[in-house]
Amino acid sequence: MAAMMKFPSSRKMTLIAGAIVAINGFFPALWILFTSLKTESELMRLPITIWPAAPTLGNYARVFTDQPIFLFMWNSFVVAVLSTILCVTVSALAAYALVRLRIPAPNVILSVLLAVAMFPLISLMVPLFSVMRDLSLLNTWWALIFPYAVLSMPVCTLVLISFFQDIPRDLENAAMIDGCSRLGALWHVVIPLTAPGVFTAGILAFVNAWDEFLLALTLAPRVASRTLPVGITLYQGEFSFPWPIISAALIIAIVPICIIIAIFQERVVGGLTSGGVKG
């Protein structure tokens, strides 16, 4: 039946189709936004209201006073940025080697790299906990930075490979005739030309790290080292789950990621669909 909408006969049908997609995506976040603006007493009233009757920012103030949310955000930010830099650097070097430098059996090496990097996190969590404990790295940023760099390695490597493949060999050869080394050509010619690809890989790695929960919960559970997803999920009121405050905290945590995907939406879609699957 959905096929009826393939080529809609009117502009109205197009609008309705678009509205359904947009509402499906936005509604849960909007509902949380409305909840975060309601007072505790309005929330208790039945039947429930949709729009906040008397919008208040009190819940946001409570988030900042009740929980060290800036600290959670700082932890998330540092871990995401450092793991992204590590991941993109390592993936770019590997991708370049696979695409350009005549290493034996590049497709086998790529498969091995992907297979190892896609080892299920839940299985990895168990030994990582004991390894990090032995290294006294539990509850530090490093406990998360290294695993997160691996987490995004498959998608970053695939995105970068597809961008590197589009650079004509002649450009690099010209640079090398001009006296550049291979690495010089990579740094001065290939990376600038594939900046959008490097950037896309970086955004995907950042979002993956920002969103991760299981390892953060396991390897950095102490309050001072929690990232946003862990900090907010483990937020418990004294008697019940304080929904207005949780909602406000969720909005605070979602906003940075929303800004990033809103600015770079085309890159993100391109990267996800070219890197994640057969392009």
Add this chain to the structure above:
Amino acid sequence: MTGPFMTAKLSSLERSERRLGIALLMPAFALLGGVVLYPIAALIRMSFSENKLTEPWMAKPWIGFENYWKALGDHRLWEASWHTALYIIVTVPGAVALGLGLALLANQPFKVKWPVRLGLLLPWALPLVFAGLIFRWFFEYQQGLVNNLLIWIGLSPVNWLTQEGPAFFAICVAIIWKTSSFAALVLLAGLQTIPKSLYEAAEVDGASKWNQFREITLPMLKPAIIVALIFRTITAIQTFDIPKAMTDGGPGNATETLAMYIHKTTIDSLDFGYGSTLAVLMFIVSAILTSIYLRHTRRDPSAGRH
């Protein structure tokens, strides 16, 4: 391309390039070695030992396959595996079907593209655990949106998160909503590669929209659908965040997944020996699926695009 003849007489330039290539791969493999391979070795070793962090003064004796025999008879493990299988059976096709619907709706010549594109991206960008929290709020008994809608249309409210069946249903809804957006993005990219001329030709032949969907769209989209299904299955095996946020496995252990059981055994009960055994079993299943996925997406990175 690089047959035996080519490799036999590599020029010195090619040899030095090959050395550089191997050097450039080293950081990636060093990282994988430290974060994945060494821990896997530790994991396998631990799975054959008794290793309880609650009794740190105890030796950690090698006990052979004892943990594995214990797993075979572990009722809770079989239950958690069954729950995980149910989540896979329901949410994988569910997410891909919803994703296909969204992709078809989104595949239109919109004048303003960003609301639709962001509508597809937002669920993807949201942490899984936040999706879990949001849907927990939707399914809350008194103030939850779902029960209030039920009351509004004249039905009685349901204790969604404290009964086995309804809790499973609610969790599936959350998982399907959250994971359909990645499927939708992949399928939309697939839809956009189908040549418009195929539809125009079918139009001339007088094929109905339904037949066009069945005869053109679905077959052309099949590779993308298969990739989306496999990819979703690999991630669905590891289902943890959403049930953790919504029910924490409850009521009882009724919605507990394999991943949650492993987490509880190791991190909460600190039984690393048995937890490792469970993690090894999980890895074996997941490895089989990953190899299927890689077979479907394999390509030669040095071959270029054309």
